Amino acid sequence: MTVRINPCWVPAMRDLEASVIAGVSAIQLPLCETPAQALAVAGAIGELEAERGLEPGAIGLIAMLESAGAVIRAPQIAAATPRLAALTLGVEDYAASMGAEASHALLRPAAQQVTQAARAADIASYAVAAGMSDFRDVEALRSAAQEARALGATGGYAVHPAQVAILNAVFAPTEAEIDWARRALAGAEAAAQDGRGVFVLDGRMIDLPLVKRARAILKTAAVSKGKHQS
Numbered sequence: 001m002t003v004r005i006n007p008c009w010v011p012a013m014r015d016l017e018a019s020v021i022a023g024v025s026a027i028q029l030p031l032c033e034t035p036a037q038a039l040a041v042a043g044a045i046g047e048l049e050a051e052r053g054l055e056p057g058a059i060g061l062i063a064m065l066e067s068a069g070a071v072i073r074a075p076q077i078a079a080a081t082p083r084l085a086a087l088t089l090g091v092e093d094y095a096a097s098m099g100a101e102a103s104h105a106l107l108r109p110a111a112q113q114v115t116q117a118a119r120a121a122d123i124a125s126y127a128v129a130a131g132m133s134d135f136r137d138v139e140a141l142r143s144a145a146q147e148a149r150a151l152g153a154t155g156g157y158a159v160h161p162a163q164v165a166i167l168n169a170v171f172a173p174t175e176a177e178i179d180w181a182r183r184a185l186a187g188a189e190a191a192a193q194d195g196r197g198v199f200v201l202d203g204r205m206i207d208l209p210l211v212k213r214a215r216a217i218l219k220t221a222a223v224s225k226g227k228h229q230s
Helices: 010-019 035-051 068-072 074-078 091-097 104-120 138-150 161-171 175-193 208-229
Strands: 002-004 026-029 060-065 084-089 199-201 204-206
Touching: 010 026, 010 035, 026 035, 026 084, 035 060, 035 074, 060 074, 068 074, 068 091, 068 104, 074 084, 074 104, 084 104, 091 104, 104 138, 138 161, 175 199, 175 204, 175 208
Parallel strands: 002 026, 026 060, 060 084
Antiparallel strands: 199 204
């Protein structure tokens, strides 16, 4: 379970008092503008974990970037604290800060910037270039989510239950991807036994970067399976 708190400072600290409890996996920090904000909230979470006997570092932090300035500072925010688990793009507030409509043309570059910053810091990206005001347009969301996944995003945010199934379906590995990943890892193991770092699978050269991708696919598939079973 994740909890969205109010923006900094006093309302956020009051919310943290109520939210840093067993069963919460992450805190969502809206309107995160600077690395200092993320670091301060992370520090407060750490103090409350210690005070309440919770496992240190168990509760992650998701920074919600919702302005032009925040998007520009995405790399610094992403690296602000080890507690940071993900970045996301607050599409409607971002569009307002740009003085424009939350169109795909406006949101796509920002979403890509946020995703690149997140992936450079080895954390998740939930940046999908889709406006949230027309939540019934699930096909627009599907298209934007597919593009986001192709650009490195690992998930997305929903504002309506109808959107959840779309995002789950898009970001979960397909059966074909899972099959390829299993065969790639088996091939890598066999190649290593022969002293080879490169091998061929389905007519394509497989080396370390693709082996890492195969591991990531199977890790994501295991997480998705666990969510569907819970």
